[in-house]
Amino acid sequence: MLHTVNKSPYEKNSLDTCLRLAKQGSAILLIEDGVYAAMGGTSETDKMKRATDAHNVYVLGPDLKARGLDEAQVIDGIKVVGYDGFVDLAVEPNTVQSWL
Amino acid sequence: MKFGIVVNEGPYTHEASDTAYQFSKAALEKGHEVLRVFFYHDGVNNGTRLTTPPQDDRHITNRWSELAEQHGLDLVVCIAAAQRRGIVDPDEAKRQGKDANNIASGFRISGLGQLIEVGIQADRLMVFGD
Amino acid sequence: MEEGGSSGGVTKKFMYINRRAPYGTIYALEGLEVVLIGAAFEQDVSMVFLDDGVFQLKKGQNTEEAEMKNFFTGLPSPGDV
Numbered sequence: 001m002l003h004t005v006n007k008s009p010y011e012k013n014s015l016d017t018c019l020r021l022a023k024q025g026s027a028i029l030l031i032e033d034g035v036y037a038a039m040g041g042t043s044e045t046d047k048m049k050r051a052t053d054a055h056n057v058y059v060l061g062p063d064l065k066a067r068g069l070d071e072a073q074v075i076d077g078i079k080v081v082g083y084d085g086f087v088d089l090a091v092e093p094n095t096v097q098s099w100l
Numbered sequence: 101m102k103f104g105i106v107v108n109e110g111p112y113t114h115e116a117s118d119t120a121y122q123f124s125k126a127a128l129e130k131g132h133e134v135l136r137v138f139f140y141h142d143g144v145n146n147g148t149r150l151t152t153p154p155q156d157d158r159h160i161t162n163r164w165s166e167l168a169e170q171h172g173l174d175l176v177v178c179i180a181a182a183q184r185r186g187i188v189d190p191d192e193a194k195r196q197g198k199d200a201n202n203i204a205s206g207f208r209i210s211g212l213g214q215l216i217e218v219g220i221q222a223d224r225l226m227v228f229g230d
Numbered sequence: 231m232e233e234g235g236s237s238g239g240v241t242k243k244f245m246y247i248n249r250r251a252p253y254g255t256i257y258a259l260e261g262l263e264v265v266l267i268g269a270a271f272e273q274d275v276s277m278v279f280l281d282d283g284v285f286q287l288k289k290g291q292n293t294e295e296a297e298m299k300n301f302f303t304g305l306p307s308p309g310d311v
Contacts, residue, residue, distance in 0.1 A: 006119075013281060017281055083122045083123055212263060213267055
């Protein structure tokens with residue numbers, strides 16, 4: 001299953017709910033304001049590092065760039081993808097869940 | 101692969117319509133099908149041709165209309181959500197006794213059944229919202 | 231006919247995830263409209279209430295003074311929430 005999260009972890013609990021319910025080995029893609037969770041050196045970093053052990057975590061590059069976030073600061077183990085990569089991630093599993 | 105796209109937010113306030121557009125475009129470029137884009141909740145506001153953004157900004161409504169024209173996309177605005185928010189096509193204007201309509205090119209107004217139908221027919225239903 | 235969609239005899243599983251409280255935003259109300267319309271398509275439907283979505287199930291909702299539509303009346307009550 002692909003899970004998308006589009007909320008900042010500093011404002012909403014969408015990411016926490018996603019991480020609580022996603023089956024091990026899921027794909028999780030951070031988009032829109034969700035991309036802030038991908039950054040290293042933050043209060044969310046430890047949690048996200050654990051998430052990368054259990055799941056395949058991705059972040060949408062265009063949304064990082066739009067917000068002035070540096071790809072080099074993205075947590076190791078989180079892969080940066082473009083919109084074409086987003087499409088591939090949606091094709092691969094059987095279902096998609098948007099955590100809004 | 102057949103995609104259904106759901107847009108639950110209006111243009112400009114939220115990025116949902118932008119992401120949905122970029123996803124649809126990328127999917128089409130990869131040779132996938134987009135069976136229908138369904139606009140629900142405030143997403144119906146994507147479908148008014150009266151949208152007039154500043155010239156240096158993207159024109160979200162026109163962008164959807166153009167993508168629809170290029171790829172024969174079915175852009176469906178939910179009738180119940182549209183009635184609440186004043187999105188009207190010529191038929192609805194007549195039926196409800198309104199003095200004008202505002203539906204944009206390539207969009208049509210129809211029922212929620214169109215959302216369920218694409219949910220059944222598509223391989224993946226992608227929801228973009230807030 | 232607006233709701234004349236054909237399911238072509240296919241039965242799929244639909245799970246509607248409700249994570250929003252009622253009244254503060256319209257998502258709960260319009261989300262319920264989807265479920266009710268979808269019922270006519272004879273699909274395998276389930277509704278899940280998570281996070282603030284559980285507030286939709288609170289009994290005794292009275293919207294008279296707020297002058298909003300009390301959309302949850304008429305649905306099966308989840309009991310003493």
